[in-house]
Amino acid sequence: MEYTLSNKQIEEQLEKAAALVRTKEIVPAVVKSVGTQTVEIGGESLKKEIAYLELHNGLRAICPAEEFSEHEFASLNGFTGTIQSVVLTHIDLETGTTAASVKQADRIKKTDFKKALSAAVEDNTLLDHEFVGVVAGFNPATNKIFVRVNGTDCYMYPSDWDWNRNRNIEDIIERGQEIKVKVVRCDLSQDLYQVSRRHTIKDPWSEIEQLKHMNTVAGKVTTVHHIHGIFIKLDNGLEVKGQKPNKMESPDVGDVVTCAVREVDKENRRAKVVIVGYPRGKRKKKDLGGFLFEQ
Structure with a gap:
């Protein structure tokens, strides 16, 4: 109006x-x-x-x-x-x-950003500084995620996103998404800056031993693949391999599940859980054409 x-x-x-x-x-x-x-x-x-x-x-x-x-x-x-x-x-x-x-505005922010990084490099405190960035896009050819930080074009790799093995990073990131990052490498003369979101997040593997001693833990199914198998994201953000008993109904992506931790290989950052139940029941699969008749 x-x-x-x-x-x-x-x-x-x-x-x-x-x-x-x-x-x-x-x-x-x-x-x-x-x-x-x-x-x-x-x-x-x-x-x-x-x-x-x-x-x-x-x-x-x-x-x-x-x-x-x-x-x-x-x-x-x-x-x-x-x-x-x-x-x-x-x-x-x-x-x-x-x-x-x-x-x-970008030029002013970029100048201040480079000054801050230059001082941090000199003091060897680069990883002590946290910045706010905005996801600008992803290039599958170079496998780089582009992030805009203080008027400066930076990049990160999928492994810099979080502590999980992200197989489909394009499904996770969102253009315009605001994230916290740390600069892990920089070449001030070439204007090259590698940033990491992972370095601003607590490593969930530090808590995996505690989960091993629990009777059950909650999680959500993130992947069901005929070759790679089932993957489940636990409540602490850790994504692990999942199994189900033969008699149990197969899970679907998005199902909330109750699991028991069976194996933990902290050194190689691997763990395995077994699904023991669906506390909220199985998700109902919608008829893809049914939305035409929904009220």
Whole structure:
């Protein structure tokens, strides 16, 4: 629903914007929509893609495609609805339009990030520092997960994600997902940064011996494969090999199960459990075409 601002509200917003332009403070903004705008450059009419932003204080701004990223995207449409860090660059007093730049905010954050890493490398405290990153994507050709940390493009391998053997990492990660990471390797001169989410998570194998002495433990079936077998994620996040008695009904992915720990090989990080029951009953398989008739 569109609404019209009063002259007083417009004046207040311009004052807020002017203060942010002066301080170059980095602030979060939501990409509300993406569109095109025709501009006159050198006597020629050109269409430019524009991201329309809204800051947390209700302030609105625009970010042209060339100020959105160091990278060139075919379109900014995929960023609609995402939260971006921006700095406000200037205000057009004639139109009351406030311009913002994601790219400049990234440059500021990247400079601060490199300074922090440089000091950590010198002090040999790299793994003492934790950062917040955003999953940007996955390249199956290189087997790398790309993570954006403080305006900097970083990468990790599936083994850096958590303590489990992730066979289908593409099914686990989600673009735009916010995660905590530590930098495990960096080459400041080449701008190469390997990060790890696993290093921010407690190793569940440290608790496996305790589970061995329990009568039963709870878990959820994550994989049922005709070659690799059954895999079950225990309550502590550990994924282990599962078995079932011959007379028991076969599990389905997503089933909550009660298990008994049978074998533990802590040195090789392997364990085996046996399913002893389905405490919530077997999951009902839906008729894939049935949704057409659901009320």
